[in-house]
Amino acid sequence: MDLSPAGRETGLPTREFGSTGRMVTRVGLGGEGVLRTHGRSQEARAVIKAALAQGIGYFDTAPAYAGSQGYLGSVWKEGGVERSAIFQTSKSPGRTRAEAKADLERSLQTLGLDYLDLWQIHDLRTEEEFETIAGPGGALEAFVEARERGLARAIGVTGHHDPEVLTRAVEEWPLDSVLLPVNPVEAALSGFLTSTLPLAREKGLAVIGMKSLGGGHYLAPEMGLTAEILLRFALAQPLTVLIVGCSSPEEVALLARAGREPEPLSPEEQERIKAPYLGQAGRLAFYRGVL
Numbered sequence: 001m002d003l004s005p006a007g008r009e010t011g012l013p014t015r016e017f018g019s020t021g022r023m024v025t026r027v028g029l030g031g032e033g034v035l036r037t038h039g040r041s042q043e044a045r046a047v048i049k050a051a052l053a054q055g056i057g058y059f060d061t062a063p064a065y066a067g068s069q070g071y072l073g074s075v076w077k078e079g080g081v082e083r084s085a086i087f088q089t090s091k092s093p094g095r096t097r098a099e100a101k102a103d104l105e106r107s108l109q110t111l112g113l114d115y116l117d118l119w120q121i122h123d124l125r126t127e128e129e130f131e132t133i134a135g136p137g138g139a140l141e142a143f144v145e146a147r148e149r150g151l152a153r154a155i156g157v158t159g160h161h162d163p164e165v166l167t168r169a170v171e172e173w174p175l176d177s178v179l180l181p182v183n184p185v186e187a188a189l190s191g192f193l194t195s196t197l198p199l200a201r202e203k204g205l206a207v208i209g210m211k212s213l214g215g216g217h218y219l220a221p222e223m224g225l226t227a228e229i230l231l232r233f234a235l236a237q238p239l240t241v242l243i244v245g246c247s248s249p250e251e252v253a254l255l256a257r258a259g260r261e262p263e264p265l266s267p268e269e270q271e272r273i274k275a276p277y278l279g280q281a282g283r284l285a286f287y288r289g290v291l
Helices: 041-053 068-076 097-111 127-134 139-149 163-172 184-188 192-202 227-235 249-260 267-277
Strands: 014-016 023-025 027-033 087-092 118-121 155-158 177-181 206-210 241-246
Touching: 023 027, 027 041, 027 249, 041 068, 041 241, 041 249, 068 087, 068 097, 087 097, 087 139, 097 118, 097 139, 118 139, 118 177, 127 139, 127 163, 139 155, 155 163, 155 206, 163 177, 163 192, 177 192, 184 192, 184 227, 184 267, 192 206, 227 241, 227 249, 227 267, 241 249
Parallel strands: 027 241, 087 118, 118 155, 155 177, 177 206, 206 241
Antiparallel strands: 014 023
């Protein structure tokens, strides 16, 4: 199997990753789907290799995602894939410097890599967490140190719970990226798409979209709200890359097809897609907690 470098000869567009000078494919393989399992190595590896064959070069994972890091590591350790062709991310839920450093060491060992292209502070939720992470001995120290040492080429933060806390991190921390939810429900609410995303772009950060399908809850084919339409909706927003968890090579192909779509949805089409979620967006944004 020819595991070609990201985007080469596949027609998959690339974007500059914030201000880092690195290029990433417009869509990436998320760490959910079949990757967030244990004991399904054959299926997971098939999805990873399907992503490579489609020209996808961005790969998301985290210690919290079951066997995801191990599945990816099993492919990278085989060889045959140029290191420069993959943009491998991971995360740490650690809130202290020591916890985060231990997570980074384990992630690199499991993935079989010398460095991460992006390492992210995982799932920032509260002001209390913010203060712990940013305070003396907090995880932010480990992230900045990892970037200085080249163990992480870029650092970022992820969040889907409280847009105000995530926006504060974008404003105050020395980050390269932010990962946030992007879907029609968020477009019907305020916060992530109206505050966090514009600020990130203003500061030159890469913006990574997630939860475009709402874990499948936002699919309504009878209303024309198919996976492809929801992916295209997310890609119509000012993102750097959209990541989606996949459970089969067929789902990977759908993701890649959406990433190759040359024409974004018009503002009128986006309003039509958003309309069914108006009035119930607070309930549907389940990942935020109770609104």
